[in-house]
Amino acid sequence: MESTKYLLSLFLILSFTIFLSAQQPGIINTYNRPSTSLNGYWKYIVDPYENGFYNYRLEAFENQKDPGKNAFFTNSKPDNPSELIEYNFDLSDSLQVPGDWNTQEEKLFYYEGSLWYKKSFDYELEEPSNRLFVHFGASNYQSDVYLNGKKLGRHIGGFTPFSYEITKLLNARDNFLIVKVDNKRIKEGVPTLNTDWWNYGGITREVKLIETPSTFINDYFLYLNPQDPTRIQGFVQLKGKQLANQAIDVGIPALSVTLPLITNNEGYAKVDISVQQIRYWSIEDPFLHEVVISSGKDKIKEQIGFRTITTQGSKILLNGSPVFLKGISIHEEKPFKGGRGNSEEDANQLLSWAREMGCNFVRLAHYPHNEHIVRMADQMGLLVWEENPVYWTISWDNPDTYANAARQLRELISRDKNRASVIIWSMANETPASDARTEFLTNLSLLARDMDPSRLISAALEQGRYNNDPLIRTIDDPFASVVDILSFNQYIGWYDGLPDKLDQIKWRIAQEKPVLISEFGAGAKYGLHGDKLTRWTEEYQEFLYEETIKMLGTIPQLQGMSPWILVDFRSPRRVLPGIQDGWNRKGLISEEGKRKKAFYTLQKYYQSKD
Numbered sequence: 001m002e003s004t005k006y007l008l009s010l011f012l013i014l015s016f017t018i019f020l021s022a023q024q025p026g027i028i029n030t031y032n033r034p035s036t037s038l039n040g041y042w043k044y045i046v047d048p049y050e051n052g053f054y055n056y057r058l059e060a061f062e063n064q065k066d067p068g069k070n071a072f073f074t075n076s077k078p079d080n081p082s083e084l085i086e087y088n089f090d091l092s093d094s095l096q097v098p099g100d101w102n103t104q105e106e107k108l109f110y111y112e113g114s115l116w117y118k119k120s121f122d123y124e125l126e127e128p129s130n131r132l133f134v135h136f137g138a139s140n141y142q143s144d145v146y147l148n149g150k151k152l153g154r155h156i157g158g159f160t161p162f163s164y165e166i167t168k169l170l171n172a173r174d175n176f177l178i179v180k181v182d183n184k185r186i187k188e189g190v191p192t193l194n195t196d197w198w199n200y201g202g203i204t205r206e207v208k209l210i211e212t213p214s215t216f217i218n219d220y221f222l223y224l225n226p227q228d229p230t231r232i233q234g235f236v237q238l239k240g241k242q243l244a245n246q247a248i249d250v251g252i253p254a255l256s257v258t259l260p261l262i263t264n265n266e267g268y269a270k271v272d273i274s275v276q277q278i279r280y281w282s283i284e285d286p287f288l289h290e291v292v293i294s295s296g297k298d299k300i301k302e303q304i305g306f307r308t309i310t311t312q313g314s315k316i317l318l319n320g321s322p323v324f325l326k327g328i329s330i331h332e333e334k335p336f337k338g339g340r341g342n343s344e345e346d347a348n349q350l351l352s353w354a355r356e357m358g359c360n361f362v363r364l365a366h367y368p369h370n371e372h373i374v375r376m377a378d379q380m381g382l383l384v385w386e387e388n389p390v391y392w393t394i395s396w397d398n399p400d401t402y403a404n405a406a407r408q409l410r411e412l413i414s415r416d417k418n419r420a421s422v423i424i425w426s427m428a429n430e431t432p433a434s435d436a437r438t439e440f441l442t443n444l445s446l447l448a449r450d451m452d453p454s455r456l457i458s459a460a461l462e463q464g465r466y467n468n469d470p471l472i473r474t475i476d477d478p479f480a481s482v483v484d485i486l487s488f489n490q491y492i493g494w495y496d497g498l499p500d501k502l503d504q505i506k507w508r509i510a511q512e513k514p515v516l517i518s519e520f521g522a523g524a525k526y527g528l529h530g531d532k533l534t535r536w537t538e539e540y541q542e543f544l545y546e547e548t549i550k551m552l553g554t555i556p557q558l559q560g561m562s563p564w565i566l567v568d569f570r571s572p573r574r575v576l577p578g579i580q581d582g583w584n585r586k587g588l589i590s591e592e593g594k595r596k597k598a599f600y601t602l603q604k605y606y607q608s609k610d
């Protein structure tokens with residue numbers, strides 16, 4: 001009898017936790033909402049054995065009828081001098097949030113495991129009928145979130161935003177928000193065990209409290225119809241109690257548009273505005289329209305650029321005119337300091353270097369970067385490739401892995417779908433072709449097209465030998481039939497022969513689609529000089545760029561490139577002493593901001609393309 005009661009209560013607890021975390025897809029478009037920042041110093045406890053999450057029988061405290069005081073998320077203190085409690089957040093050290101833990105504490109540089117954060121705060125709702133959400137810009141990799149000892153939910157994925165409603169759990173004073181972040185790499189993860197970047201762990205982006213009216217504008221999407229640029233289409237979605245027949249106003253003053261809408265029973269209203277004259281968003285004129293969306297007590301101001309991005313044969317058309325993507329790949333690392341980038345200052349430095357090189361395009365590899373960099377690209381007139389971290393040897397047959405990849409893609413598109421600078425959603429990077437993999441990626445592409453009919457789909461595809469001839473290359477990837485842009489990485493002259501091999505290579509690409517070289521490059525230690533066939537010299541890297549640019553020019557469908565990579569970046573795979581020392585050296589700029597000779601080679605080429 002006892003065991004039945006126990007099992008029933010276990011089932012009820014589990015289902016409530018799942019319901020709680022599943023029911024709130026999370027508030028989005030927080031950028032323009034008034035908020036209360038929780039950035040700053042958070043207490044932390046390193047917990048490699050997850051002693052604060054499981055009892056010694058490896059049963060999760062949160063699944064017990066009474067989690068007891070040893071569960072770290074209860075933030076318990078002894079009631080009397082005899083009581084045994086073996087942790088204390090208040091007596092623990094602090095970490096800066098946002099920020100990875102690796103570069104804040106020497107002892108955490110290589111740490112991969114669980115670490116608990118705690119932040120206390122007071123909060124009073126401005127209006128008692130309002131709602132309150134806690135919003136995380138990102139936290140790598142798996143985050144279990146609790147408020148005042150109650151589980152809010154679990155988020156998996158290290159590069160997309162998530163949030164939970166905390167209205168009903170809020171105290172006026174001394175709320176304690178506790179997060180267990182676990183950055184252990186796992187085979188069925190997205191990304192999987194093996195990557196060529198540093199596994200920065202922690203609450204790596206901003207945390208804020210967002211107060212909303214009881215019914216609020218939770219989502220909206222406005223875009224120019226790619227096939228008919230005289231129509232702005234999209235939707236507005238309310239969230240809350242009063243959803244049906246609610247009035248919404250969409251205003252675009254520069255277009256003298258005021259569009260009254262009425263929601264359906266789900267709080268959804270379609271947008272379809274006919275606009276004759278519109279100032280496009282473009283590289284030369286990145287004009288952003290002020291858009292004001294209001295409904296009931298809620299009002300959101302947004303800056304949206306209207307443009308079309310399409311393909312025609314092997315051309316990429318921006319607002320109907322061909323564009324050549326003069327790009328560079330970028331990892332999200334803090335310039336000069338290393339560590340996960342997350343600020344406007346980081347974004348401004350990286351994009352300014354790209355602009356100095358003559359770029360009109362950046363490939364944000366290999367995962368969603370922070371929101372600052374895409375909003376800054378909107379303002380600077382830079383085109384953007386954003387990528388889901390489906391990288392290398394993903395567990396293609398695992399349905400949970402697919403669900404994870406699909407959710408992260410949905411979270412990315414949900415966050416950035418109103419950013420004119422973003423023109424390409426990349427499904428993956430360098431994934432070994434198989435039926436399971438191509439089905440996995442095809443399903444992701446269907447999801448992306450369903451959420452967003454206004455952008456192009458790509459991925460770093462597989463390329464290989466044509467008729468088994470080592471000197472003739474082609475794209476032999478079945479996913480090529482699905483994507484809009486044929487992108488691929490090629491390292492002839494670095495992983496495949498030397499740079500003097502490049503002038504022997506021919507390309508035979510059958511598909512009549514735009515071709516984008518998503519990566520090529522060579523490692524060079526800044527300041528190391530020698531002849532052009534001596535590895536790791538700047539001259540080798542420079543020679544490879546010169547020869548690669550010539551070779552790529554022989555591809556008739558070539559419409560752009562994003563060489564690997566703007567800046568040297570940390571990778572545990574790169575251990576050559578005196579040369580790499582834990583850094584991937586393919587940057588055109590060193591981690592200290594020094595430009596290598598190949599920087600000027602690419603700059604000269606891009607300037608010649610004007």
Ligand code: GCU
Pocket residue numbers: 196366429430489519564584586
């Ligand atoms: C691959 C991969 C990158 C990696 C690069 C390299 O193309 O996409 O993530 O860093 O090669 O080997 O430097």
